[in-house]
Amino acid sequence: MAAPAPAARPAGPPASYLQALAAALERQKRYPEAARARRAAGTALLRFRVMRNGHVARWQIERSTGDADLDRAVADMISRVSLPAMPAEMSGESLEVAVPVRFQIR
Numbered sequence: 043m044a045a046p047a048p049a050a051r052p053a054g055p056p057a058s059y060l061q062a063l064a065a066a067l068e069r070q071k072r073y074p075e076a077a078r079a080r081r082a083a084g085t086a087l088l089r090f091r092v093m094r095n096g097h098v099a100r101w102q103i104e105r106s107t108g109d110a111d112l113d114r115a116v117a118d119m120i121s122r123v124s125l126p127a128m129p130a131e132m133s134g135e136s137l138e139v140a141v142p143v144r145f146q147i148r
Contacts, residue, residue: 055132062126063092063139070119073145077111081147084108086116089140096125099136112145119143 067088084107091099101120106113128137 055137056129059126059129059132060139064141066123066125067119067141067143070123071143071145072115072118074111074115077109077115077145078147082107082109082112083146084112085145086113086143087140088116088120088143089138090120091136091138092125092128093136094128094132094134096127098123098125104140107143107145109145115145116143 085105086103086107087105088101089104090101093099098120103113103116107116128134
């Protein structure tokens with residue numbers, strides 16, 4: 043007797059949509075001059091819920107960069123971003139996303 047097939051797992055969002063979200067966020071990211079002058083660097087973990095129309099319903103910095111200026115820059119970035127709408131093939135009314143936001147001096 044054959045083993046039962048595993049239950050189908052719901053597919054996640056398309057990689058192209060996640061890339062579009064990341065690109066939109068990156069376009070709004072600004073490295074604060076005061077932080078740059080101090081050579082401050084760090085990575086925040088930003089969690090947000092995006093609605094089907096691209097509106098950010100809520101957000102929080104789940105992990106700080108360790109620098110107040112950089113954390114404010116993350117807040118400014120998510121506050122002014124215009125995200126793309128969810129693709130028609132995606133189910134649900136919203137999507138929870140967690141993304142690292144890196145600030146580093148090159």
